[in-house]
Structure formats: structure tokens, C-alpha cells
Amino acid sequence: MSKQKNIIRFILDGKTLEVAFGEKSGISPDISLLHYLRQAGHKSVKEGCGEGDCGACTVVIAETCDGKPVYKAINSCLVLLPMIHGCQIITADSLSEDKDGQAVLHPVQKALVDHHGSQCGYCTPGIVMSMFSLWKSVQHPTESIIKRRLAGNLCRCTGYQPIIDASKQFPATLRQDKFSEQAKETVRSLELIYKEIPSLDIEASGIRYFRPASLKEALKIRRNFSEAVVINGATDIAVQLNKHKIKISSYLDLSGLIELKYSKLQDHSIEFGSCITIEEMGVAVKSKFPALYEMISVFGSHQIRNLATPGGNIGSASPIGDLLPLMIAASARIELQNETKKRSMLLEEFITGYHETRMKPDELITKIIIPLPTNATLIRSYKISRRKDVDISTVSAGFCFELDQEGKLQSAKLVFGGMAAMPVRASAAEKHLLHKSLTRQNIREAAEMVYAEFNPISDARASAESRRLLARNLLISFGEDHNK
Ligand SMILES: Cc1cc2nc3c(=O)[nH]c(=O)nc-3n(C[C@H](O)[C@H](O)[C@H](O)COP(=O)(O)OP(=O)(O)OC[C@H]3O[C@@H](n4cnc5c(N)ncnc54)[C@H](O)[C@@H]3O)c2cc1C
Ligand code: FES
Ligand code: FES
Structure with missing residues (x-):
């Protein structure tokens, strides 16, 4: 653990800044990046919802990967300031360049002006930052990529077409800006920050905040500060901090554990470190596991996917965690680790109830291993939400069927989210399908069993009856597609 307590460093406005937490500075370790940036004069960063839904607070962080900066749009309202230790922060205030005493707009800003992409302007800095991260990472964005990248930014007055048009006309050949000119220097400075202060141990404003740099350190902290x-x-x-005003007096932040941010393709499975982002997970599974990729495509927004992790989705053990039904259906396993031991179990066995798991107080989730579909497997995922983007599920499902050479089912797993206190299997329907073919009739019979099998709750998203019908219809819809 670094001896330099209570400080973090990051790059803002081209300079390495050091923030000291505590009474003297008045900065507490649980301040959000959004509020810090506004206090630091970056007033372009707006607060809309404070829960990741509107995108008004979008900023870009640059992290180093293989000696290059990688730019990611994130929701600054959901980031605690110590999480950005060792990153570069770029806001809409940082974009323009000073040339001969004149502020010259960044090409992204100019494109938005040229296409009349702003009216009241409240959403604009957030939209500009989503466009900036797109500009930095995709040479020729198609309309569908642009829409996907802007899905986390709401605009109440301009309408989206001018913004999409502006994003389409980025000059492909002109991807140089002051950030690319300074990239080498930026990477050097970020690496130096990590070299000098690899781990954080902050004790200020009544809060203890650990951000270890290795799993070994993390597990030691987990044992001593469970x-x-x-x-x-x-x-x-x-979201719980911002909206439900919960008080947390000590944190163990895993966002610095580079060793758990990986994906590894094996012969019959794909393995993920629990700290990889959902966005990176999507890139890794796109061709190997389309059903998982589809689920990830409708997971939150680009900004959320750049922060959220599978470790968090599993650790939350929410009945509507979107990755869970499909991963359970695919027989995913997780690995848990404490300072001395590792153990592995099926994800299905790990979740025991509403936000309840078998994790012990000294353990962390370290790995997720998902068997890949084979030629004999049919695997599908479904999500029903009130709107397509940035919405959590009303009902979700993951289906996995293994067929023998005659097309009869050797195994069937039908897993639903949003139907009970935790993701659950429709066991009666599964049993009904066993050793049968996936004909329309057989699937319809099983779907009626799905309807009868669950006793979900009614809430603001849907009534119990709607949920039952949705679950039934998802299976019917699979049957119709399969028998087309
Ligand atoms: C606007 C918005 C949209 C969202 N959309 C979706 C969506 O479409 N689908 C969906 O499923 N979810 C969605 N979510 C919820 C959330 O993004 C996911 O659950 C996400 O996967 C959580 O990951 P995280 O790393 O951010 O979790 P965190 O908030 O960091 O942690 C969540 C829980 O997991 C525990 N935890 C995290 N990592 C570990 C670990 N390695 N070992 C042990 N415990 C751990 C934490 O202690 C905590 O209890 C959304 C959230 C927001 C704010
Ligand atoms: S303030 Fe709405 S997403 Fe952050
Ligand atoms: S320009 Fe007014 S909300 Fe987008």
C-alpha cells in the first residue's frame, strides 16, 4: 500500500492534478466525479437525473492500454472520485483549443454547430462527449453504431436527427487533435501516477476508502475489513448513494484490479475476470456467443457498459440482472477467492434469494467461466423492458437446449428474470420438453406450463398477469422462430 495517504492524482486540462481528501480541502472520498468537476469549474458537466439515465453528466476518461490512451464515455454522476485515480478526464470544457488567443472548437463541436444539433443546450456537453468518444474510437460509424453510442444521452428539445447527422459527417481523415498530439506524454504521466501511487488507502471525512492495485492486496483488505x-x-x-442516500463508511474499490480485467477464449468456454467492463465483455463474445452479445447490446447505455462489470451484476444478485438468466442457462460457473482458498460453483447455485448469495464475507468473485455454444446447442436470450435502451428488464429469459442427433432434447434450461425473487428455472416446462423435439406444439405446451409455474409480483413495471403472459410468450416466440 502506498505511503502517500489520502491523495489521488489524475490528468485534467492537460495537467496532473493532486486532490487531497479531508477537512482541509473539504473533499470527501465519496464525492461523485460530477460534483467534483463542477466545483473545479467544469460547469459544462450537468446534473440531470443523478442515476445514469440522462447522460447530461457524460465525460470521457482516458486509460492506458498497451501504451496508448483508450477513451471511454462514462456517467460522471455514478463515479466516486477515487475511482479515476490514474486516468485522464476530458469534459466539454476541455475540448476547444486556443489558437492565437481565439478558442477554436473541436471538430466534434463544430459538426454539432454546423448541423444545428443544440437548442436549450442542457444535454449538449454530454452529447458532445459521447460524440467525442465515438470520434476517437470508430473511423466510419454507421447510423446504427451512432444510435447505439448516443442511446445514453437524452435530448428533450432538439430531436436526435441533427445530432446523428453531425456524427455521420465527422471527417474520417482528420482524427488529429490536441489529445492525440499529447498522447505519448499523457500515457507517460498516467504510468507515472500508477508507479508512484499504485494503491489508495484514504481515511478522511469519516470514510475509509481502499483501492488496491492487486488481488492479493484486495483479499487482505477483504479479510481485515469485511x-x-x-x-x-x-x-x-x-444509485443507492445518490438516490436512496445510503451512508457507507468504508469501501473496497476493485476498479484498479487490472489483473481481473480480462477475457480468455478457451476451446470450449470463455473466461472473464470479474472486473472487465460489460462493454469489453460484449466485444469478446460478439462472434462466439451471439445470444450473450445481444443481451449486452441492450444492457444500459454505452456509458453504463463502460463502467458496469459482470462481477457487479452477479454480486448484486438482482432478480432482473440481465446477464444472469442467460449465464445460468449456459451453465456458467464462477470462482470465489479468499486469501487462502479458491472455490468454484455454478452461478445457479451461487444465487440463493433476493440479493442473496453464497459469498462469504472474506471472499470476492474473481472469475466467470461460460461454456460456449456447440453445434448441438440452441441458446437464446430475451429482454422485455418498457423502452429498448437504458432500461432494466420487466421480464428477461435465457434458454439453452441441447439436442441429440435425432433432434430430441437431451437437456433444456429455461431461465427467467423478473418472475421471482431471483432468476429462476421453469422446471416443469423443462421436464415436459425432455426427449421431445422442438415442434411448435411441444413448445406451446411447455409455454402454458411456464405461465402456470410462476407467481410473480405486480409492481410499477408490470402486473403479475402481464409478467406471466410475457414469460409464456417469450417461449412461444422462440418456438415460432425455430419452426419458421
Ligand atoms: C442507468 C442504469 C442502467 C442499468 N441498466 C442495466 C441493464 O440493462 N441490465 C442490468 O442487468 N443491469 C443494469 N443496471 C444495473 C448495473 O449496471 C448492473 O447490475 C452492473 O452489472 C453492476 O456492476 P457494477 O460493477 O457497476 O456493480 P457495483 O455497483 O460496483 O456492485 C454491485 C454489487 O456487486 C458487488 N460486487 C461487485 N463486484 C464484486 C466482486 N468482484 N466480488 C464480490 N462482490 C462484488 C458489490 O458489493 C455490490 O453489492 C443499470 C444501472 C444503471 C444505473
Ligand atoms: S446526471 Fe443523468 S446520467 Fe448522470
Ligand atoms: S438541446 Fe435541450 S435538451 Fe437537448
Whole structure:
């Protein structure tokens, strides 16, 4: 653990800044990046919802990967300031360049002006930052990529077409800006920050905040401070802080554990470190596991996916965690680790109830291993939400069927989210399908069993009856597609 307590460093406006937490500075370790940036004069960063839904607070962080900066749009309202230790922060205030005493707009800003992409302007800095991250990472964005990248930014008055048009006309050949000119220097400075202060141990404003740089350190902290709340991307926890005003007095932040941010393709499975982002997970599974990729495509927004992790989705054990039904259907396993031991179990066995798991107080989720579909497997995912983007599920499902050479079912797993206190299997329907073919008739019979099998709750999203019908219809819809 670094001896330099209570400070973090990051790059803002081209300079390495050091923030000291405590009474003297008045900055507490649980301040959001959004509020810090506004206090630091970056007033372009707006607060809309404070829960990741509107995108008004979007900023871009640059992290180093293989000696290059990688730019990611994130919701600054969901990020605790210590999480950005060792990153570069770019806001709409940082974009323009000073040339001969004149502020010259960044090409992204100019494109938006040229296409009349702003009216009242409240959403504009957030939209500009989403466009900036797109400009930095995709040479020729198609309309569908642009829409996907802007799905997390709401605009109440301009309408989206001018913004999409502006994003389409980025000059492909002109991807140089002051950030690319300074990239080498930026990477050097970020690496130096990590070299000088690899781990954080902050004790200020009545809060203890650990951000270890290695799993070994993290597990030691977990043993000694088991009451510390584990955060990874913090997209679940930060909403509770901002909206439900929960008080947390100690944190164990895993966002610095580079060793758990990986994906590894094996012969019959794909393995993920629990701290990889959902966005990176999507890139890794796109061709190997389309059903998982489809689910990830409708997971939150680009900004949320750049923060959220599978470790957090599993750790939350929410009945509507979107990755869970499909991963359970695919027989995914997780690995848990404490300082001395590792153990592995099926994800299905790990979740025991409403936000309840078998994790012990000294353990962390370290790995997720998902078997890949084979030629004999049919695997599908479904999500029903009130709107397509940035919405959590009303009902979700993951189906996995294994067929023998005659097309009869050797195994069937039908897993539903939103139907009970935790993701659950429709066991009667599964049993009914066993050793049968996937004909329309057989599937319809099983779908009626799905309807009868669950006793979901009614809430603001849907009544119990709607949920039952939705679950039934998802299976029917699979049957119709399969027998087309
Ligand atoms: C606007 C918005 C949209 C969203 N959309 C979706 C969506 O479409 N689908 C969906 O499923 N979810 C969605 N979510 C919820 C959330 O993003 C996901 O649950 C996400 O996967 C949480 O990951 P995280 O790393 O941010 O979790 P965190 O908030 O960091 O942690 C969540 C929980 O997991 C525990 N935890 C995290 N990592 C570990 C670990 N390695 N070991 C042990 N425990 C751990 C934490 O202690 C905490 O209890 C959304 C959230 C927001 C704010
Ligand atoms: S303030 Fe709405 S997403 Fe952050
Ligand atoms: S320009 Fe007014 S909300 Fe987008």
C-alpha cells in the first residue's frame, strides 16, 4: 500500500492534478466525479437525473492500454472520485483549443454547430462527449453504431436527427487533435501516477476508502475489513448513494484490479475476470456467443457498459440482472477467492434469494467461466423492458437446449428474470420438453406450463398477469422462430 495517504492524482486540462481528501480541502472520498468537476469549474458537466439515465453528466476518461490512451464515455454522476485515480478526464470544457488567443472548437463541436444539433443546450456537453468518444474510437460509424453510442444521452428539445447527422459527417481523415498530439506524454504521466501511487488507502471525512492495485492486496483488505462495501463499476452502489442516500463508511474499490480485467477464449468456454467492463465483455463474445452479445447490446447505455462489470451484476444478485438468466442457462460457473482458498460453483447455485448469495464475507468473485455454444446447442436470450435502451428488464429469459442427433432434447434450461425473487428455472416446462423435439406444439405446451409455474409480483413495471403472459410468450416466440 502506498505511503502517500489520502491523495489521488489524475490528468485534467492537460495537467496532473493532486486532490487531497479531508477537512482541509473539504473533499470527501465519496464525492461523485460530477460534483467534483463542477466545483473545479467544469460547469459544462450537468446534473440531470443523478442515476445514469440522462447522460447530461457524460465525460470521457482516458486509460492506458498497451501504451496508448483508450477513451471511454462514462456517467460522471455514478463515479466516486477515487475511482479515476490514474486516468485522464476530458469534459466539454476541455475540448476547444486556443489558437492565437481565439478558442477554436473541436471538430466534434463544430459538426454539432454546423448541423444545428443544440437548442436549450442542457444535454449538449454530454452529447458532445459521447460524440467525442465515438470520434476517437470508430473511423466510419454507421447510423446504427451512432444510435447505439448516443442511446445514453437524452435530448428533450432538439430531436436526435441533427445530432446523428453531425456524427455521420465527422471527417474520417482528420482524427488529429490536441489529445492525440499529447498522447505519448499523457500515457507517460498516467504510468507515472500508477508507479508512484499504485494503491489508495484514504481515511478522511469519516470514510475509509481502499483501492488496491492487486488481488492479493484486495483479499487482505477483504479479510481485515469485511464490513467495507465492495464496489467495482459502482453503477448499482452509486444509485443507492445518490438516490436512496445510503451512508457507507468504508469501501473496497476493485476498479484498479487490472489483473481481473480480462477475457480468455478457451476451446470450449470463455473466461472473464470479474472486473472487465460489460462493454469489453460484449466485444469478446460478439462472434462466439451471439445470444450473450445481444443481451449486452441492450444492457444500459454505452456509458453504463463502460463502467458496469459482470462481477457487479452477479454480486448484486438482482432478480432482473440481465446477464444472469442467460449465464445460468449456459451453465456458467464462477470462482470465489479468499486469501487462502479458491472455490468454484455454478452461478445457479451461487444465487440463493433476493440479493442473496453464497459469498462469504472474506471472499470476492474473481472469475466467470461460460461454456460456449456447440453445434448441438440452441441458446437464446430475451429482454422485455418498457423502452429498448437504458432500461432494466420487466421480464428477461435465457434458454439453452441441447439436442441429440435425432433432434430430441437431451437437456433444456429455461431461465427467467423478473418472475421471482431471483432468476429462476421453469422446471416443469423443462421436464415436459425432455426427449421431445422442438415442434411448435411441444413448445406451446411447455409455454402454458411456464405461465402456470410462476407467481410473480405486480409492481410499477408490470402486473403479475402481464409478467406471466410475457414469460409464456417469450417461449412461444422462440418456438415460432425455430419452426419458421
Ligand atoms: C442507468 C442504469 C442502467 C442499468 N441498466 C442495466 C441493464 O440493462 N441490465 C442490468 O442487468 N443491469 C443494469 N443496471 C444495473 C448495473 O449496471 C448492473 O447490475 C452492473 O452489472 C453492476 O456492476 P457494477 O460493477 O457497476 O456493480 P457495483 O455497483 O460496483 O456492485 C454491485 C454489487 O456487486 C458487488 N460486487 C461487485 N463486484 C464484486 C466482486 N468482484 N466480488 C464480490 N462482490 C462484488 C458489490 O458489493 C455490490 O453489492 C443499470 C444501472 C444503471 C444505473
Ligand atoms: S446526471 Fe443523468 S446520467 Fe448522470
Ligand atoms: S438541446 Fe435541450 S435538451 Fe437537448
